[in-house]
Amino acid sequence: MIFLTVGTQFPFDRLIKTVDEAIAGDGGSDEVFGQIGVSSYKPRNFQAVPSLDKEEFDRQLREASGVIGHAGMGTISLALEWNKPLLVLPRRRKYGEVVNDHQVSIARKFEELGHLLAAYDAESLREKMRSLSTFVPRPRPTQADAVVERIAAFLQEAF
Secondary structure (H helix, E strand, O other): OEEEEOOOOOOOHHHHHHHHHHHHHHOOOOOEEEEOOOOOOOOOOOEEEOOOOHHHHHHHHHHOOEEEEOOOHHHHHHHHHOOOOEEEOOOOHHHOOOOOOHHHHHHHHHHHOOOOEEOOOHHHHHHHHOOHHHOOOOOOOOOHHHHHHHHHHHHHHHO
16 A cells, blocks of 8 residues: 655645646556545545644555655655655745645655655656566664754854
């Protein structure tokens, strides 16, 4: 089962519609379940709910064979933590989905590092959905010590 999540702050009809149409187009070999937020688009080819509580969200993520979502850091971090193949479609300013294209930059960097698959339009999302089941994300090592050092250096400079 593929878990589709659009985050919790803004609607993302473009992603939901693209996944829905992709499933209809080639039959979709994997079942999809979506947490789609407040959306004006209602999927016809997969089951979806507006939101899930934390426990149910974690269960869906844990049981998923792969994840499709926006390129938000919360979604990316959770997929990496659970070692789940992740395909992202960044929210875009030109569609009024965000105020700037920061998700494009995030997606490009994490894709370059081998942590996820990224699509930048509907057609490439449909193509990359076929690769999701075989994609193995490169683990992202935690860098807690480096973060602590940076914060300590900042505080030392500030005071």
